[in-house]
Amino acid sequence: MAEKEYTYQDVAEHNTKKDLFMVIHDKIYDTTKFVDEHPGGEEVMLDVGGQDATEAFEDVGHSDEARETLETLLVGSLKRQPGDPEPKASQPSLSPSANTSTAGLGTALYAAVFIGGLAAYGTYQYMQAQKEAQN
Numbered sequence: 314m315a316e317k318e319y320t321y322q323d324v325a326e327h328n329t330k331k332d333l334f335m336v337i338h339d340k341i342y343d344t345t346k347f348v349d350e351h352p353g354g355e356e357v358m359l360d361v362g363g364q365d366a367t368e369a370f371e372d373v374g375h376s377d378e379a380r381e382t383l384e385t386l387l388v389g390s391l392k393r394q395p396g397d398p399e400p401k402a403s404q405p406s407l408s409p410s411a412n413t414s415t416a417g418l419g420t421a422l423y424a425a426v427f428i429g430g431l432a433a434y435g436t437y438q439y440m441q442a443q444k445e446a447q448n
């Protein structure tokens with residue numbers, strides 16, 4: 314069966330108890346049949362009906378069993394359109410600025426070690442010179 318593609322607009326139309334879709338990790342799930350069986354209650358399901366439920370689903374820390382159930386409800390994948398919200402990632406994404414500052418720290422560390430080395434070398438040279446002056 315070819316995977317059907319839905320836009321956020323398509324999913325948003327399925328937001329009632331009788332017709333309930335949700336987006337989790339950019340996949341579309343038809344949770345209509347499951348909503349009554351949900352151990353976490355129907356209320357929370359209806360809250361995110363027709364929307365991206367990735368964060369809500371992941372925040373609970375659902376079991377592997379819950380994830381297996383989820384897979385049986387798969388009906389398609391999300392067709393992202395310009396202007397749609399970014400994928401909701403549960404893991405913190407590294408922003409470019411965070412990367413730069415980490416790189417900056419590395420460079421500073423190398424610089425510190427290098428300067429330390431120079432100072433030690435300088436001291437050594439100085440002591441050698443002192444020794445020779447004594448002879």
Ligand code: HEM
Pocket residue numbers: 342344347351352353354357358360361366369370373374375376377378379380382383386
């Ligand atoms: C189709 C999607 C979902 C499936 C298949 C699912 C399945 C389950 C299952 C099997 C449990 C029992 C505990 C476990 O095995 O982890 C559970 C508990 C729970 N779920 Fe979901 N769930 C879904 C979506 C959601 C969403 C979107 C929310 C929140 C907005 C939610 C909130 C909860 C909560 C709060 C519990 C804990 C209930 C308790 O411990 O008393 N679930 N879910």
